[in-house]
Amino acid sequence: MAEVKPDINLIQKQLLNVKHPELKKDIITLGMVASLEPNEEGISLLIKTPNADRRMQIGLEAQIRQVLSKTEGVGKIKIKFEVDQNMKLDDGNRIRGVKKVIAIGSGKGGVGKSTVTSNLAAAAVNAGLKVGIMDADIYGPSIGKMFGSSGRVALKIENDKIYPLEKNGIKIISFAFLINEDQPVVWRGPMLGKAVEQFLYDVVWGELDILFIDLPPGTGDVQLSLAQLIDLDGAILVTTPQSVALLDANRAAAMLNQVKVPILGIVENMSEFVCPKCGHASNIFSQGGGDKIASSLGVKKLGGVPITMDIMQAGEAGVPFVAKEKDSVIAKAYASILANLQEEIKNWE
Known part of the structure; x- marks a missing residue:
């Protein structure tokens, strides 16, 4: 035997x-x-x-x-x-094995925040980092769709621990994985807080260089719960070029300042539209909004990302564009944003 x-x-x-x-x-x-x-x-x-x-x-x-x-x-x-006398068992509100936790938010919806989150994570993987995404947008989770998973997913659960889905080298958890695609979510604040806590501490994240948290738009219960539950290393604000976005971004920034989360910088999404036929770039959403917001808040503009047909189609297909087109103009834009983000993280350490 x-x-x-x-x-x-x-x-x-x-x-x-x-x-x-x-x-x-x-x-x-x-x-x-x-x-x-x-x-x-x-x-x-x-x-x-x-x-x-x-x-x-x-x-x-x-x-x-x-x-x-x-x-x-x-x-x-x-x-x-x-x-080991140098050992510290209680490291505050941290996830063991996760080096940096970065929230990605916006003052309002419709600015492509989830697209930025998924492609920035893909850029980090391209740079050799270990990355995870926690989709904290309970009411409108989009991250699942960005990675080709719509609706309920059979996640592995052992010993009351949840194992995240892994796509394109990125560990992902989303509330969308737990409900049917057309199922509405009618939850109050305490229930949202409990869901966020489970996603942070009951998920087996393993060793990660960065955990990106895709926030819901605005300044609601989820943002406040996060600030209480975990020590965030910083936040990124995503905006569009319109100057009208300034007011919404200022509100989001004021909330982050109130809960003492450093704003690491601004990402201007849809900075210009690149024609798929001739390659001409047009400022269809105005211009200068990202620079104005960064200047107003006294933070760095991490970079701008043009809008192209390819990146829109990639989102629909369920693969972040940067994950499959690593040498594209879009991938280079996100690589630059990642490099600027890493520099800002060092400045806050």
Whole structure:
């Protein structure tokens, strides 16, 4: 009879059930499992703790043995504790493994915010970054459609944790994945806050360089919930060239300032229309709005993105244009926006 070897991935998932007695978070999320290796008799675990609290260590060891005792192929369990005095278990309102959380918002709808979010994420993947998108627009989720998923999606759920969909190298979670395409959402503030909390902390994001959060337009409950639930590293405001957009952007900026979220810059979407036949660029939505808003708010204009037939068709087809046309003018525009964004993030650190 062949020997059953321990399944390390399964063991890691089982360890999600081992909770720190005070922080009420699992030891995987807290980064306490320094190593998990198979040996000749079973498995060896190295658990790091910030101090030599023996009572806490005994409690964790008992939980680990109880959780893994019925897991096939585990064999003997060897557990060693190591004290790391520089270890900080409670890192505030942060998602373990996610380096930066950037919100993308707008003063009003119809400015192409979700298009900007999906293509900026694709540009980040092209640059070699690990990226995720959380669609926080509960009432009008568009991110799913941008990646070719309309309506309910059979997401993987294990141990009360949700595994995001992955498309074009981007991890994605959207409320659209949980409801039928034509199903209305009639929710009040507290329910919205709970949904946002689950999307942040009950999703297995893994290691990410940037998590982009696609906000609903305006200044409502979702924005306030986010500010309370997570430490945002900053926000991007998306606008169009019309000067009339200035008032809406100022309102969104005032809300972000009130909840102490730094505005990293402005992205001017639909900056010009490029004719698919002759390539002539026309300012069909006026011009200068992005510069005026950036100047008014005292922030940087991260860049402008022209509107083309190709980018509109890509949105309908369910693949971000930048993901498939990496050398296009549009891709270069988003690469420039990403570079400016990274520079602004460094300035705020």
